[in-house]
Every structure is written in C-alpha cells, then in structure tokens.
Amino acid sequence: MGLFSGPRPDNLGLRDGRLAPPKPTPNNVNSQIDRNADPVHYIEPLRYSGDAGQAWAALRRIVDRMKRVTVVKSEPNYLYAEFSSKRLGFVDDTEFYLEEKAGVIHVRSASRLGNGDHGVNRSRIEYIRAKLARANS
Numbered sequence: 001m002g003l004f005s006g007p008r009p010d011n012l013g014l015r016d017g018r019l020a021p022p023k024p025t026p027n028n029v030n031s032q033i034d035r036n037a038d039p040v041h042y043i044e045p046l047r048y049s050g051d052a053g054q055a056w057a058a059l060r061r062i063v064d065r066m067k068r069v070t071v072v073k074s075e076p077n078y079l080y081a082e083f084s085s086k087r088l089g090f091v092d093d094t095e096f097y098l099e100e101k102a103g104v105i106h107v108r109s110a111s112r113l114g115n116g117d118h119g120v121n122r123s124r125i126e127y128i129r130a131k132l133a134r135a136n137s
Contacts, residue, residue, distance in 0.1 A: 005084065005091045006112035012093060014078050019095050019108040027117035028110030029125060032097075043122060045104035046129050048136050052100040058135040059096060059105060062128055083124065090114070092121055105132075 011020045022030045022041035031045035048055035056077070063069060063081055073080040077098040084091050094109040107128075109121040 004088045004113055008072075008082075009093060009110075009112065012080060012095060013073075014097055017097070017099070019097055019106060020110075022108075023110055025111075025115045027114060027121060028108070029122050030108045030110075031104075031106045032108070043107060043125055044129075045099075045102075045106045046096075046125075046132055047104055048132065049103075050136060052098060052103075055105070055132065055136060056098050059128070059132055062131045062135070063096075085120075090117075092117070092124070094121075094124065 009020070019030065019032055022028050022033060022038065026040055028041060029043040030041050031043050033042055035042040046059070060074065060079065063071065063079065066083070068084045068086065070082045070084075071079065072082055077100070079096040081094050082091050083094055091112045092109055093112060095107065097106040099106055107125050109125055111117045111121060
C-alpha cells in the first residue's frame with residue numbers, strides 16, 4: 001500500500017444484508033441508502049438481466065481487470081476490493097453485494113482518508129456499471 005493508505009476499516013462486510021452506512025464526508029457512495037434523504041451519497045445499484053451467477057461472474061472479471069486493485073474478500077454474494085491511487089496510494093474500499101431476489105448488485109465505495117475524492121468513487125462505480133451493462137447485453 002501507499003503512503004496514504006490508512007488502516008482498513010473494521011465496519012466492512014455484510015450485516016443482515018446491509019453494507020456499512022456512508023461516512024459523513026462526501027468522498028463515498030452507497031446504493032443502500034434513501035436517495036431523497038441523502039442524495040450526496042446515494043448511487044443506483046448495479047442492475048442486471050438474466051442469470052445472477054453470470055452477472056456476478058462478469059462483475060468479478062471487470063474488477064479483476066481494473067488497475068491498482070486488490071480483491072480482499074470474494075464470496076458467492078459479496079466482494080470486497082481495495083483500489084489505490086496511482087500517485088500517493090490513497091485507498092478506496094469498494095464492496096459489492098448481490099441481492100439476487102431484487103435483481104441488483106448493491107455497491108459501497110469509500111475513500112479511507114480525507115474529505116474529497118474528485119468524484120473518483122462515483123466514477124469508478126459508473127465505469128463498472130457501463131462495463132457490466134455491455135457484458136449483459
């Protein structure tokens with residue numbers, strides 16, 4: 001890890017089908033919160049059509065091919081990856097939760113340190129969304 005990696009948060013993972021809530025800083029996004037109550041942090045979940053297992057496998061391939069990523073935990077319905085910035089090694093903790101009954105993959109992506117991220121967490125999820133849509137078409 002880099003100079004500004006910071007300690008790994010202890011609140012990550014699934015708890016009763018929920019990812020950790022957003023941090024109060026603007027440098028994170030979460031699809032499991034109320035859009036109207038917290039539009040700064042809200043992001044749409046990833047949607048897929050067809051087989052959930054195929055969508056989950058496609059997501060894993062997309063993440064694996066991204067730069068500066070370390071997959072920390074991979075389970076049948078949960079994926080946790082750390083993304084580090086190129087220059088200073090800032091780390092973002094990114095989680096995915098396959099909620100098969102709802103036909104979505106929930107996401108949470110948060111910078112470990114600082115207040116701003118220049119929209120990197122949101123952009124990363126939107127990039128993954130576009131790649132997943134192409135893989136499902």
